[in-house]
Amino acid sequence: MELTFTVNGRTVNVDVPGGTTLLDVLRGSLQLTGTKEGCVEGECGACTVLVDGRPVDSCLYAAHAAEGRAITTIEGISTDGELSALQRALVDTGGVQCGFCTPGFVITLTALLEENPTPIEDEVRAAIVGNICRCTGYTQIIDAVMETVEGGR
């Protein structure tokens, strides 16, 4: 199955068997390993990417559904090595520990801030119920969002 879509603004063309997930295309064919595979059942959110700006679990998203769409992965969030305000805040607040869940959180929270630039804490907690972090207890991740919101004011 031949597919054409964009990843982080670049047009890509892949030929994969039917039934391949978007995650497998990203990590396998395209070697974009920033998107993580944690559970392959849509529970942990480590594989979250943006499809036309909307966060999805790429482990459950059929690659063929990406045809013609714009995919953004964690590699597309920093521009020219420059971290986004949210990424910087995650580092500064301690919102990163082992880091394996972090790409998924960055993607989910980038989408949240795009849609709602001034969320309150409960809205942030609700936005990340599909992302599991085993290290932080979430507080410093939420602190990072609040710091980003403050910095944007």
Next chain:
Amino acid sequence: MTTVGTRSARGDGPVKVSGSAMYTVDFSLPGMLVGLVLRSPVARGRISRLDVEQARRIPGVWAVITAADAPGHRSGLAIKDQPLFAVGAVTHEGEAIAAVAAESAEAAQAAIDAIELEIEPEDPVVDLDFAASDDAPLVHPDWANFEAVGEDFPRRGNVCAEMLADPAGVDEAFGRASRVVEGEYRAGRQYQAYLEPRGVVAEYRGGRYTVHVSHQFPFNVRDRMAAALGVRPSGIRVIGHHIGGGFGAKLDLGIEVHAAMLARAAGRPVKLVNERTEDLLTCQCREDAIVRLRSAVDAEGRVLARDMDVLLDAGAAATDAPFLASIPLLLAAGPYRVGPTRVRARAVYTNTAPTGAFRGVSGTHLIFALERHIDEIARSLDIDRRELRLNNLKEDGDALLNGQVLEDASILREAFDRVEEVAPWQTLGKGELRGVGMAACVWLTNPMPGSVVLKVNEDGTLGVVTAATENGSGAVSMGISQIAAEELTLPVEAVVVSMPDTDSAPYDAGSQGSRTTHIVGRAIGSAAEVLREQIYEIASGLLEAAPEDLELVDGRVGVKGSPGADVSLAEVARAATAAGKSLAATGSYATPPPRFDPTCATGLLFPVFPTPTYHVHLAEVSVDPVTGRVTVLRYVVAQEVGKVINPAGVVGQVQGGVAQGIGYALYENLEIGRDGRYRQRTLETYRLPLAVDVPNVEVMLLEHPDPAGPFGAKGVAEPPVVPVAAAIANAISDAVGAPINTLPVLPGNVLDALDRANKV
């Protein structure tokens, strides 16, 4: 101090937030094959047929191996009881039976499917009490032939280790007690559920194995692999990558050795990564346990004597359970004064996956039992629960039951006071179906050895060569980085810490028991002393001044009292290199064991709690009488840490530890069926705490610098998980008005308790 004590950003932060950090699951080698393991679907049985010939003929399959291709001996951490593949019989679900390496995942799966395996199932030994009894079938009928790794210890049949302390005066005190309080406390297993599944990339070239891992203890991988394969340790090179969480589960040997055998058999590198269910089924989870407590108390609530009996579920291999069997003795009094205490702890083989280390080893269920028991004592005597604790609190100079004296135990009272300041006990848990609970404990800092090499690079940066691992805690990317920077008066950005490599780094005992910042930080301090002398020696030539007149300020070497007469570290390093000298020094440290009474118990393999720290936790909860759901309204921690190296890092460890404790207390349920198989097998059914489940933990850090620690730092990261289930279960019991003595406390358990208390 300019770096220690500051919120310096962690060194690995930028690569982690941008997705460029490479974990083992992301790592590839040219020509790499895909590995897969065939695992037992049943908990116990005889292998009546195992034929891999068809599998070997499948195109694209490069290797198929079984017990017939592996060394015949067993190995292990404490007892040599683990084969590499099942031999004749299977002893737990998920036990490795065969492994394949193929050019694609599809070919590997086809090979697994083509292996002809027949197992005659037998009734598994699952129930802990039954397993420990004389009537139970033996999990390992040939247990007596299994050697201990070190000196042997008491064990018999399914009891793979027994620790017994039986001091004089226990029965006599029970005889004169005004009251005897009894309780039985049970806790289930807990899956570490790190987000990066266990993985390994292995190669075999020129007679040596190289394994790429995300492992907490690379030197243990080397040594355990060497023992399992029967080769010398230096025949194995272990290279560490970023670790996607471990929490203790990535301390022992796992699939690394299977990947290595496959790579050798195939003649090509092999990558082996657990699928999530496979990872859950084979992970060395926190052990389930039963704790039975009896306390003889007087009318004032003093514990005159205590009797504690603990059963720990080792699963089908001992792993570290013989060491864990010592911990009940170290915790049985806890932070309180108690009379003579009899403690028997047995680690028991069952036909379930071997259990092992999880942050706060055994402490979580032991403190749950002990602190629930204290609440029960208070309730039976109608004494306020906090007051009872304060009345019996240990003071400076009091000893643990092993005879180890706690010189600074009065920190406990300070911790209780600090909690009271922000969360006044009498004001909390008021109102219908609200409750408050507290729990306290003494915990240790792991004393095991670590070494580092410090070197000044020619650009003036400081290289730290170490096998210490950054498991996410920040111990490397903040703790030892900031300590190294401080020692050389450099900004933390000028410190470059190596990734672990057992070929080039000196020995380190891995990220366990909060040891990294304390032990490796101290080793850095020793190395820095020598390094500064080397620096002054070279600089004295450049500055034409005596070495003893030199000082390091802001990363430059200057002459004391002569502003402007200085050189940069880069200039010194280049001068040293040009002169054929090196600016490099090693440092090592291991905590000297505190004195204890070796006659206090038998089977005491883990006898002391070095570098103790003190902890008081408070939880306020509400319960929903319709759904049984528990909401944690407030969670307060007062923790003694010696010295804060990085406030953001320390607070993050406490918050994260509490979140794992909340999961253990309320959500994480790993049931074992009568068939010996886990009921929960995915992250959908094994319920981890989510952002909406965890409150903002209020953290108060107490600093009592340890003269032996780097800038006074003690261990931090492990203990915040320990008292959480205890504090929460006490709060729930208070809210519902009936004792809750089983973990996890699921909504159904809450509703049952409400029933018992006639509140619904």
